[in-house]
Amino acid sequence: MRILLSALACEPGKGSELEVGFRAMLAAALKHEVWVLTNADSVRPVAAAIAGSEAASRIHLEGIEFGLDENAFSRLTSASFHWYYDRWQRRAAARALELDRQVDFDVVHHVTLACYWTRAAAAIVDKPLVWGPVGGGVETPWRLLPELGLRGLGEDLGRLAIRRPMGRIGPARRPQQKAGVTFAQNTATAGRLNGGGEVVVLSNATVIDLDPVRPSTPRTKDIYLVGRLVPWKAPILAVRAMRYVREPDCVLRICGDGPERRRLERAARRWGVQDRVSFDGWFTRDALLERIASAGALIHPALHEEAGLCVAEALAMGTPVVCLNRGGPPAILTEWPDTRSIAVEPADASSTARAMAAAVDDFLADPPEVRQSPLRPRRSFEEELLQAYDRAVGAV
Numbered sequence: 001m002r003i004l005l006s007a008l009a010c011e012p013g014k015g016s017e018l019e020v021g022f023r024a025m026l027a028a029a030l031k032h033e034v035w036v037l038t039n040a041d042s043v044r045p046v047a048a049a050i051a052g053s054e055a056a057s058r059i060h061l062e063g064i065e066f067g068l069d070e071n072a073f074s075r076l077t078s079a080s081f082h083w084y085y086d087r088w089q090r091r092a093a094a095r096a097l098e099l100d101r102q103v104d105f106d107v108v109h110h111v112t113l114a115c116y117w118t119r120a121a122a123a124i125v126d127k128p129l130v131w132g133p134v135g136g137g138v139e140t141p142w143r144l145l146p147e148l149g150l151r152g153l154g155e156d157l158g159r160l161a162i163r164r165p166m167g168r169i170g171p172a173r174r175p176q177q178k179a180g181v182t183f184a185q186n187t188a189t190a191g192r193l194n195g196g197g198e199v200v201v202l203s204n205a206t207v208i209d210l211d212p213v214r215p216s217t218p219r220t221k222d223i224y225l226v227g228r229l230v231p232w233k234a235p236i237l238a239v240r241a242m243r244y245v246r247e248p249d250c251v252l253r254i255c256g257d258g259p260e261r262r263r264l265e266r267a268a269r270r271w272g273v274q275d276r277v278s279f280d281g282w283f284t285r286d287a288l289l290e291r292i293a294s295a296g297a298l299i300h301p302a303l304h305e306e307a308g309l310c311v312a313e314a315l316a317m318g319t320p321v322v323c324l325n326r327g328g329p330p331a332i333l334t335e336w337p338d339t340r341s342i343a344v345e346p347a348d349a350s351s352t353a354r355a356m357a358a359a360v361d362d363f364l365a366d367p368p369e370v371r372q373s374p375l376r377p378r379r380s381f382e383e384e385l386l387q388a389y390d391r392a393v394g395a396v
Contacts (some may be wrong), residue, residue, distance in 0.1 A: 001032045001106040006073045006122040010038040010111040021112040023207035027382040029055040092121035117167035120175040128392040131179040133204040135306030137189030141346035152231020160238035179391035185306045205312035206381040210374040214294035223297045225311040229258030237301035240271040244357035293317040315339040318371035320363040343354030
């Protein structure tokens with residue numbers, strides 16, 4: 001088949017959505033010829049990554065300008081990002097129509113970034129549509145709203161005010177109604193979809209490839225928090241949990257940076273845990289995976305996470321995970337049932353932090369051995385994707 005893949009985020013070695021787009025491209029190219037609409041800045045690194053591979057001859061990269069360099073991109077607010085994102089999607093839609101006239105695609109697939117309330121460029125092409133994995137439907141537990149702080153609370157309320165109406169009356173109606181197969185990141189997002197096609201709950205976190213990781217150190221008593229330090233990721237909840245962790249040698253290592261850092265530093269001093277919280281900044285993905293593979297646990301307190309690749313990476317390497325029973329992470333836990341994990345029911349901040357701390361202590365008291373090879377998820381992202389293309393074509 002000839003596949004058109006819309007993947008604004010598509011680049012290897014950078015984790016998150018970028019890795020998802022790259023892995024989806026490779027999966028499609030296992031059996032099919034693929035044209036990829038992506039950010040123009042990603043074309044060179046993607047071409048370098050696939051150079052000399054057996055799939056390279058079946059992959060055609062179509063770069064579309066996003067309109068910002070990396071420094072300007074990092075300073076975008078959520079609202080300004082989505083303005084540029086929508087503009088990119090409209091440009092991609094025009095190019096998709098041109099390519100379809102030349103190529104005559106069998107299937108189109110909008111893979112990244114895919115939200116139930118945003119435009120999907122590939123949906124404009126009059127061909128069978130696969131959509132997702134789609135996110136955007138998880139909302140903050142109301143009892144944990146104070147953990148967001150004033151700034152985060154304002155952002156969260158604005159998010160709710162925009163997403164729900166846009167999912168019903170905006171350009172996202174087209175992919176919802178047209179998609180023959182939709183992959184939803186979690187059950188919360190699946191419940192937001194208003195279409196007649198098949199809906200499959202499948203986290204994009206199952207795309208991870210950890211074969212090169214070979215940890216060389218024994219398991220530590222450090223717990224890791226990974227990601228941008230922004231209110232909705234709730235790093236403040238992890239710092240709060242350190243007040244109740246009994247293991248004296250446990251250190252919370254925060255890998256990432258962002259606007260919440262000063263608030264976290266003040267909270268650590270106020271709660272008397274500043275000596276047990278280390279701000280380690282960003283690591284390369286390889287260096288971070290080495291650390292996670294031998295960590296005592298990964299703590300992931302995000303309030304409305306759609307997926308969470310770091311959760312999947314920890315589970316694949318046998319490192320215990322503590323998360324909230326909300327959104328994407330619990331769905332990921334089911335893909336690696338052989339790794340110890342706990343999804344804590346959200347309550348008020350103190351009760352939730354205490355429950356997360358108790359889980360950390362249990363893991364540290366009986367640590368698993370460090371794995372030398374990764375565990376596979378129950379389901380293969382590649383196989384699910386390829387089967388969806390067949391079903392989408394067969395449904396027409």
